[in-house]
Amino acid sequence: MSKQTILARLRNADHRGISYPDAFTVPRADDSTVCETFIASVTAAGGRIIRVRNLAGAAAAIRENYAGERSVFSAVKGIELGTVTVGPETTAKEMDTLDVAILPGELGVAENGGVWVSERVMPHRLLMVICQHIVLVVHRSALVRDLHDAWERIANHDDGYGVLIAGPSKTADIEQALVIGAQGAMTATVVLIEPE
Amino acid sequence: MSHTTDRPIIPHPIAAAEFQRDPGTVQWHDTAVWAVRKKRDRAAGSVPGWEELRRRASELKAHTLDHLPEYLEQFEREALKKGVQVHWAEDAREHNEIVHGILSAHRVTKVVKSKSMLTEECGLNPYLHARGIEVVDSDLGERIVQLAKDRPSHIVMPAIHMRRTEIDEVFQQHLHTRPSNGDEVYLTQEARKHLREHYLDAHAAITGVNFAVAETGAVVVCTNEGNADMGMHAAPLHIACMGLEKVIPRQQDLGVFLRLLARSATGQAVTTYTSCVRRPRNGAEMHIVIVDNGRSRMYGRQHFNTALHCIRCGACMNTCPVYRRSGGHSYGSTVPGPIGSILSPNADAAAYHSLPFASTLCGSCSDVCPVKIDIHGLLYGWRQEIVRTVQPSKLKFLLLNIAGVVTSHPPLYRWSGTVLRFILKAMPLRIRNAAGGAWSRQRELPDVPSASFQEWYRRREKS
Numbered sequence A: 001m002s003k004q005t006i007l008a009r010l011r012n013a014d015h016r017g018i019s020y021p022d023a024f025t026v027p028r029a030d031d032s033t034v035c036e037t038f039i040a041s042v043t044a045a046g047g048r049i050i051r052v053r054n055l056a057g058a059a060a061a062i063r064e065n066y067a068g069e070r071s072v073f074s075a076v077k078g079i080e081l082g083t084v085t086v087g088p089e090t091t092a093k094e095m096d097t098l099d100v101a102i103l104p105g106e107l108g109v110a111e112n113g114g115v116w117v118s119e120r121v122m123p124h125r126l127l128m129v130i131c132q133h134i135v136l137v138v139h140r141s142a143l144v145r146d147l148h149d150a151w152e153r154i155a156n157h158d159d160g161y162g163v164l165i166a167g168p169s170k171t172a173d174i175e176q177a178l179v180i181g182a183q184g185a186m187t188a189t190v191v192l193i194e195p196e
Numbered sequence B: 001m002s003h004t005t006d007r008p009i010i011p012h013p014i015a016a017a018e019f020q021r022d023p024g025t026v027q028w029h030d031t032a033v034w035a036v037r038k039k040r041d042r043a044a045g046s047v048p049g050w051e052e053l054r055r056r057a058s059e060l061k062a063h064t065l066d067h068l069p070e071y072l073e074q075f076e077r078e079a080l081k082k083g084v085q086v087h088w089a090e091d092a093r094e095h096n097e098i099v100h101g102i103l104s105a106h107r108v109t110k111v112v113k114s115k116s117m118l119t120e121e122c123g124l125n126p127y128l129h130a131r132g133i134e135v136v137d138s139d140l141g142e143r144i145v146q147l148a149k150d151r152p153s154h155i156v157m158p159a160i161h162m163r164r165t166e167i168d169e170v171f172q173q174h175l176h177t178r179p180s181n182g183d184e185v186y187l188t189q190e191a192r193k194h195l196r197e198h199y200l201d202a203h204a205a206i207t208g209v210n211f212a213v214a215e216t217g218a219v220v221v222c223t224n225e226g227n228a229d230m231g232m233h234a235a236p237l238h239i240a241c242m243g244l245e246k247v248i249p250r251q252q253d254l255g256v257f258l259r260l261l262a263r264s265a266t267g268q269a270v271t272t273y274t275s276c277v278r279r280p281r282n283g284a285e286m287h288i289v290i291v292d293n294g295r296s297r298m299y300g301r302q303h304f305n306t307a308l309h310c311i312r313c314g315a316c317m318n319t320c321p322v323y324r325r326s327g328g329h330s331y332g333s334t335v336p337g338p339i340g341s342i343l344s345p346n347a348d349a350a351a352y353h354s355l356p357f358a359s360t361l362c363g364s365c366s367d368v369c370p371v372k373i374d375i376h377g378l379l380y381g382w383r384q385e386i387v388r389t390v391q392p393s394k395l396k397f398l399l400l401n402i403a404g405v406v407t408s409h410p411p412l413y414r415w416s417g418t419v420l421r422f423i424l425k426a427m428p429l430r431i432r433n434a435a436g437g438a439w440s441r442q443r444e445l446p447d448v449p450s451a452s453f454q455e456w457y458r459r460r461e462k463s
Helices: A002-012 A031-044 A055-065 A147-153 B012-020 B023-045 B050-066 B068-081 B092-105 B117-121 B124-129 B140-147 B164-175 B184-201 B227-234 B251-265 B295-300 B305-309 B315-319 B321-326 B337-347 B364-368 B375-389 B394-407 B410-426 B429-434 B437-441 B453-462
Strands: A048-052 A072-074 A100-104 A107-109 A114-118 A133-139 A161-165 A187-193 B085-089 B110-113 B134-137 B204-207 B211-213 B218-223 B237-243 B273-277 B285-291
Touching: A002 B068, A002 B085, A002 B295, A031 A048, A031 A107, A031 A187, A048 A055, A055 A187, A107 A147, A114 A133, A114 A147, A147 B251, B012 B023, B012 B321, B023 B251, B023 B315, B023 B321, B050 B068, B050 B251, B050 B305, B068 B085, B068 B285, B085 B092, B092 B117, B092 B124, B092 B204, B092 B237, B092 B285, B110 B124, B110 B184, B110 B227, B117 B124, B117 B237, B124 B134, B134 B140, B140 B164, B140 B184, B164 B184, B184 B227, B204 B227, B211 B251, B218 B227, B218 B237, B218 B251, B227 B273, B295 B305, B295 B337, B305 B337, B305 B375, B315 B321, B315 B337, B315 B364, B337 B364, B337 B375, B364 B375, B394 B410
Parallel strands: A048 A187, A072 A100, A100 A133, A133 A187, B085 B285, B110 B134, B110 B204, B204 B237, B237 B285
Antiparallel strands: A107 A114, A114 A161, A161 B273, B211 B218, B218 B273
8 A cells, every 4th residue: 555655665764763853942933013014014014904893993993994895794703794794505506696695703913913713703704705895803902913922822623614805916927017806806905993 | 857748858958049040149149148137136136035945944854855755644644534646657658648537537528737847747638639639738938839839938928038029929820919019918818819719618627746745735836827727726627747756745845845936936925826725625526647757767866856956946947047048949858947957868878868068067057946956067077987887988988088198297398288289380260260160160179379378388487
């Protein structure tokens, strides 16, 4: 059987007993600038930031910014702006016309502007990529410095799927010219909730 | 790890000479690729712990490879627990058979595929095409190259060798776009519409794997366009193909590799989408194919197996002066450039014998490698291996032995110098310059000095 043949070949080679590098010595950023850094990173990734004080403020800002959009889905409790429902049985064809997907971000990573969204908050995985515009609602308390922090925070999560989303989809495949808005969301907005 | 092909492999110097014929193209390609190196430098420079990260990544890879059988088994166990089906393929042919087997069991006639150098290496697309299965490459660069019936020339930027006007023509022909002089915004929008149609009626999605986490059985796929996600979340069947060196020990280790990957590849802090898949979607099926195809042979090569640390960022290609000025196609291999020149001879040293010599050994590649592979050191090692096993040159050995005798006998050395200076002075300029062979195609020999250094020094001391 191929598995056994392959593993046997690997086992036959010399092994040096190199242990896992337990000592983690990578220097880390300062915690105090995490908010400013996150905002700068989202912008650098082609996304937009809207800063609000609370959930009501978030809902108001989203309603205002996406007033003309017909097909809206919201997975955020307290932001009842959805005009369509999506479930696990919803087909890709049905979701293809989705204008806006409003999703809760469980984490925001300051060093790269990434927002973590997992399957537990999305009735269908396609929601994170098929919409024209993606809105990620993130609490200030969910911001972390870097990816080391991020994986530590979700170490015990066992979601079947999770994705770190940094800005809108993009490509530079045509003569290295950057195009914002490729195959996923054309625009990405992070609504950052910062209570006093 | 060459790719399955019946094209004869043209030695690099000959293929490169072809690319070199248009100095305008060479200059453009060189500048375009170097610009990506500059982006990488800005990104790396902005991370205070960059060198520490590289060191840790290197240590993690060394440890993982040292325990590879255990980690692969752990990965499989965890994936199986979560309802993912796992297959093992010894070589390219078995990989293609397995993938085809899964697809035909589901009566699939159309597949969307996101970027996977492994499937390119195995020649999956032509294999499936010959068996009546349509494969749509969904990465924009790969789609362009696919429609143009061309080959990718870079592992991260497959169409970097193509001018926007060429791309425009491909779009006009296959997507019926209006002539736009290569307007990238317009063409990208048209590609979006075109590819959306394919996602919506594809029966299956094939993706690559950037990292396979042993601890959780998760597969991590990174894209900027969102094409891997569009494919795998829409289709009822997802097949993830991975080389066996893609496994990493713990989820926590993703922090290290993901902080290095995009910065090294394109200068971005992270790709737009970093997708971590542990389980198939409700009602969908997920398969992982773990592929050897020469990797276990590389694993056994004590002096070269650190090449398996590669995370396929492409930074070595972006910095390499030879890659920049000869283009990816001159290597004739799936993975070109410095790392490709180590991986390909492993699969077929006779076919790829010229690749380790397509280098100035400047070491720039080793400087930028996020996992600290001693790339130029390995290239030098391969040269010795190839001279020993593939291309022992009797003439070269003879000349080097003569040189050895001459340089170890000072009177003989001095006499040879005198004779050489006399001959060169007496020789017509044209013949003298031609005597340098390939070296003198773009260079002139320096003026012949009147005396040797020893003679000049002795005269100077006397006065």
